[in-house]
Amino acid sequence: MLSLVLPKGSLEKATLELFDAADLTVRRSSDRDYRASIDDPRIERVRVLRPQEIPTYLEQGLFDLGITGRDWITETDSDVVSLGELKYSKATSNPVRVIMAVPNDAPWQSVADLPEGVRISTEFPEMTRRFLDRHGVKAKVVPSYGATEAKVPDIVDAIVDLTETGSSLRKNGLRILDTLLTSYTELVANREAYEDDEKRAAMEDVALLLQGAIRARGNVLLKLNVAQSDLPGVLDIMPAMSSPTVTALAGGEASAVESVVPKRGVNTLIPALKAAGAHDILEIPISKIVD
Ligand SMILES: Nc1ncnc2c1ncn2[C@@H]1O[C@H](COP(=O)(O)OP(=O)(O)OP(=O)(O)O)[C@@H](O)[C@H]1O
Numbered sequence: 411m412l413s414l415v416l417p418k419g420s421l422e423k424a425t426l427e428l429f430d431a432a433d434l435t436v437r438r439s440s441d442r443d444y445r446a447s448i449d450d451p452r453i454e455r456v457r458v459l460r461p462q463e464i465p466t467y468l469e470q471g472l473f474d475l476g477i478t479g480r481d482w483i484t485e486t487d488s489d490v491v492s493l494g495e496l497k498y499s500k501a502t503s504n505p506v507r508v509i510m511a512v513p514n515d516a517p518w519q520s521v522a523d524l525p526e527g528v529r530i531s532t533e534f535p536e537m538t539r540r541f542l543d544r545h546g547v548k549a550k551v552v553p554s555y556g557a558t559e560a561k562v563p564d565i566v567d568a569i570v571d572l573t574e575t576g577s578s579l580r581k582n583g584l585r586i587l588d589t590l591l592t593s594y595t596e597l598v599a600n601r602e603a604y605e606d607d608e609k610r611a612a613m614e615d616v617a618l619l620l621q622g623a624i625r626a627r628g629n630v631l632l633k634l635n636v637a638q639s640d641l642p643g644v645l646d647i648m649p650a651m652s653s654p655t656v657t658a659l660a661g662g663e664a665s666a667v668e669s670v671v672p673k674r675g676v677n678t679l680i681p682a683l684k685a686a687g688a689h690d691i692l693e694i695p696i697s698k699i700v701d
Pocket residue numbers: 418419420421460461462478479480481482498499500501506556572573574575593
């Protein structure tokens with residue numbers, strides 16, 4: 411039985427939606443209820459905490475399995491086992507980046523240009539210090555507790571912060587000097603729990619369900635019928651993960667075709683299939699794709 415810790419804050423909504431799609435629905439009495447449960451024999455208890463703290467709690471064995479961002483695993487330098495990237499962020503399926511940014515009109519073009527004593531505000535002081543040491547820059551690193559973009563140019567000269575879409579940087583007149591880390595959300599485990607056969611098997615089941623739900627995003631199942639004479643034309647325009655399934659219909663005059671296709675483009679694909687002779691075309695949502 412696993413103890414699970416899930417992220418509060420920016421990743422919370424997307425994480426709970428993913429667990430729902432993976433048939434691991436997280437049950438909570440309210441948003442303020444940080445103790446939750448999942449109706450699954452492999453999961454004993456669930457806690458919802460800040461992602462900044464999750465890597466440390468996993469390393470200490472306070473939980474067996476958790477979800478947080480690679481940025482916080484790196485910042486805390488925690489010894490945890492990664493069961494893989496989960497390709498979702500707060501708003502998109504893209505990773506976030508930890509970047510160094512300066513005002514658009516700053517004179518610097520790279521981190522090497524930064525003068526000794528430059529003031530840098532960041533939610534990632536350790537990652538920032540390591541990065542500056544690697545570049546031989548002696549700076550004053552000032553911890554930030556959020557709204558970091560709001561601190562240049564009067565409070566500090568530069569920032570190290572997260573960016574997903576880049577809109578916060580643009581709205582605050584900032585440009586990126588360098589990228590310290592590209593960070594996906596990850597499924598991570600306590601090392602000792604991972605080495606326990608029964609717990610590892612349960613962890614791998616959870617990973618399979620989560621990845622299956624993520625893989626299904628953006629895909630649908632198309633099913634259709636088509637006369638034998640039109641089958642080659644339909645197969646020519648029907649995309650597939652491997653190749654479409656073709657089943658002969660009773661009577662031998664027609665076939666049923668089905669295939670997993672990207673949701674993006676279905677709006678032009680269906681009319682094209684119809685024009686190629688397909689009929690009884692069904693578009694069916696998919697909740698998981700497991701290889
Ligand atoms: N658009 C995003 N903004 C912030 N964090 C994000 C975003 N997308 C993914 N994350 C991940 O979520 C984690 C940060 O979430 P968290 O809510 O703790 O930070 P935060 O958004 O700065 O907190 P707060 O809600 O107090 O502003 C990091 O691991 C980060 O990689």
